[in-house]
Amino acid sequence: MVIRNKEVVCLFQDKVSELLLRHRSILDTLSKHQESVARVNRAISKTVTGCGCISIHAYKQEIPPGVTLEDCRKYMDPHLDGDLCENCRETIQEEIGNNLFYLAALCHLLNIDLENIYHKEYDKLSALGYFHLL
Numbered sequence: 521m522v523i524r525n526k527e528v529v530c531l532f533q534d535k536v537s538e539l540l541l542r543h544r545s546i547l548d549t550l551s552k553h554q555e556s557v558a559r560v561n562r563a564i565s566k567t568v569t570g571c572g573c574i575s576i577h578a579y580k581q582e583i584p585p586g587v588t589l590e591d592c593r594k595y596m597d598p599h600l601d602g603d604l605c606e607n608c609r610e611t612i613q614e615e616i617g618n619n620l621f622y623l624a625a626l627c628h629l630l631n632i633d634l635e636n637i638y639h640k641e642y643d644k645l646s647a648l649g650y651f652h653l654l
């Protein structure tokens with residue numbers, strides 16, 4: 521499974537590098553990446569304000585004293601009610617895909633291997649566990 525994912529990330533970055541025509545400039549790619557992050561956030565916001573399939577019910581998270589780091593998640597609420605409808609899910613997935621395109625483009629232009637980043641982050645999370653949050 522890990523090897524298959526490794527191949528997908530590598531193939532994806534290679535395909536992005538092939539298709540990079542209009543945004544070969546780092547400045548164009550930086551601004552498109554920034555825009556794609558905003559579009560992901562906007563798509564999520566529109567599920568609440570436009571469609572209404574999910575709603576946000578936010579409040580201060582209360583964690584009882586003495587709770588272990590591992591047990592903290594039992595007391596943490598995502599502040600979301602409802603489930604994404606198929607239309608909103610598809611829109612958000614498209615925007616995240618667009619964001620991944622420009623992330624891979626940035627990596628390509630800077631000669632950074634995105635696959636290596638995934639592996640390093642995976643190893644870091646595996647080694648540190650919950651302590652990566654501190």
Ligand SMILES: [Zn+2]
Pocket residue numbers: 567571572573574604605606607608609
């Ligand atoms: Zn919806």
